[in-house]
Amino acid sequence: GENVEQHPSTLSVQEGDSAVIKCTYSDSASNYFPWYKQELGKRPQLIIDIRSNVGEKKDQRIAVTLNKTAKHFSLHITETQPEDSAVYFCAASRPNYGQNFVFGPGTRLSVLP
Amino acid sequence: ETGVTQTPRHLVMGMTNKKSLKCEQHLGHNAMYWYKQSAKKPLELMFVYNFKEQTENNSVPSRFSPECPNSSHLFLHLHTLQPEDSALYLCASSQQGAGNQPQHFGDGTRLSIL
Numbered sequence: 001g002e003n004v005e006q007h008p009s010t011l012s013v014q015e016g017d018s019a020v021i022k023c024t025y026s027d028s029a030s031n032y033f034p035w036y037k038q039e040l041g042k043r044p045q046l047i048i049d050i051r052s053n054v055g056e057k058k059d060q061r062i063a064v065t066l067n068k069t070a071k072h073f074s075l076h077i078t079e080t081q082p083e084d085s086a087v088y089f090c091a092a093s094r095p096n097y098g099q100n101f102v103f104g105p106g107t108r109l110s111v112l113p
Numbered sequence: 114e115t116g117v118t119q120t121p122r123h124l125v126m127g128m129t130n131k132k133s134l135k136c137e138q139h140l141g142h143n144a145m146y147w148y149k150q151s152a153k154k155p156l157e158l159m160f161v162y163n164f165k166e167q168t169e170n171n172s173v174p175s176r177f178s179p180e181c182p183n184s185s186h187l188f189l190h191l192h193t194l195q196p197e198d199s200a201l202y203l204c205a206s207s208q209q210g211a212g213n214q215p216q217h218f219g220d221g222t223r224l225s226i227l
Contacts (some may be wrong), residue, residue, distance in 0.1 A: 032213030103156040
């Protein structure tokens with residue numbers, strides 16, 4: 001079955017710096033990769049996603065890159081702000097199981113003022 | 114966003130109690146999911162319902178019993194739970210049949226087993 005690894009598990013950056021979180025997946029059939037942000041005590045919320053037919057997608061300060069050959073994808077946050085502090089989860093689709101996902105274990109990002 | 118609503122937000126119960134968690138989605142989606150979120154663990158998919166039919170049960174113990182009376186409502190019936198079942202239980206919904214679509218989560222029920 002699909003296995004999704006995520007690194008690092010914790011990340012601290014200074015406000016204004018960039019943050020990068022990397023995920024790897026095992027199922028070459030995976031074709032959709034969403035990223036979720038979960039603030040303390042709140043629900044996971046979709047922040048960006050990418051499909052396997054593109055290599056990069058950007059939305060303001062957030063970007064995601066996908067390398068299908070190497071089976072890894074990354075989240076890039078530029079000009080980090082304190083409100084970016086949260087746990088970030090990557091996920092990979094399981095095409096043989098409908099539209100279900102396997103989630104990574106999460107990265108706790110702390111943006112220091 | 115109030116698209117997916119879960120009740121109650123917090124629940125404390127003894128191991129011999131019976132309780133139910135409720136989830137309601139107002140997004141017109143046709144698939145609903147239950148996840149378990151424990152500290153320092155990935156989100157664990159428990160059950161999937163497509164068009165009210167259960168399509169996946171990820172080896173969940175029988176003390177958890179899901180019910181999906183229609184595409185908008187999902188329940189998780191709890192009975193004789195164990196302390197290790199204490200966790201945040203998240204409900205999500207999505208639109209199946211239109212290619213890969215993101216799942217939208219509720220705020221979760223924080224469950225504590227005494």
